[in-house]
Amino acid sequence: MPPRFDLIVSDIDGCLQPESNDAMDLESLARVARWNALAVERRDRPIVTVCSGRPQPFAEAMCKLIGNLHVPCICENGVWLYHPGTNEYAMDPAISIGDREAVREAAAWLESTFGPRGVSQQPGKSASVSLFHRDTSVLRAIEPRIAEECEHRGWPLRVSMTWLYINCDLKHISKATGMRRLMADLGLRQERLAGIGDTMSDLAILENVGWFACPSNAAGPLQTRAHYVAREPEARGVVEILDQLAGSARSITAG
Ligand SMILES: [Mg+2]
Structure with missing residues (x-):
């Protein structure tokens, strides 16, 4: 069959x-x-x-x-x-050079803002950022702030929480x-x-x-x-x- x-x-x-x-x-x-x-x-x-x-x-x-x-x-x-x-x-191919620039800008801001608090970025991502902290309550606390900054800066990113990560993915x-x-x-x-x-x-x-x-x-x-x-x-x-x-x-x- x-x-x-x-x-x-x-x-x-x-x-x-x-x-x-x-x-x-x-x-x-x-x-x-x-x-x-x-x-x-x-x-x-x-x-x-x-x-x-x-x-x-x-x-x-x-x-x-x-x-x-x-x-x-x-x-x-x-x-x-x-x-x-x-x-x-x-x-x-829907990911533009400008999109990738926005992701890099966001990654740099995330690193300088939350890196000192022990929030790390998952290696190996090309057009998105995933944030990790061993205490997920830290991530839950900063997620709204990150969404707000993306909105404010015009970064075309969707911010969402998985079990263990905050994912910042291109909206489209x-x-x-x-x-x-x-x-x-x-x-x-x-x-x-x-x-x-x-x-x-x-x-x-x-x-x-x-x-x-x-x-x-x-x-x-x-x-x-x-x-x-x-x-x-x-x-x-x-x-x-x-x-x-x-x-x-x-x-x-x-x-
Ligand atoms: Mg799964």
């Missing part, structure tokens, strides 16, 4: 790897890699790629770990489409624009895509796929929108979702 979907797009943090600083679940990732190997060999199931706010090198490493060398991934919340097989990096770039570029690049229609995510920013995945699933740790409001919620969390949940897609009669990821 031909597969129902052509591609599965999964978030990374809180899905393929723990949101916490725990080690990766290599056993589950090996199962995802096995799934991808069979997807290539038998062409009977959709390959799994990633869509993440993480910088390109991390998404590249995750693709190599799960054996996706065949389909681009989305990184830095839509800034990049990166093809792990051909090593082609494609920044969204998101996981959703990345999803649309990916679909255009591969000539795929939305109804032929499946998605996996765990936080509200993954609504951008949900709204651009035909079927969406969550691991058990996903945010409640996202779970209510999902077609399937796994009993297991994080990478074990992803494996359960793949099994669900394959049909309960045959556990494709087993063994």
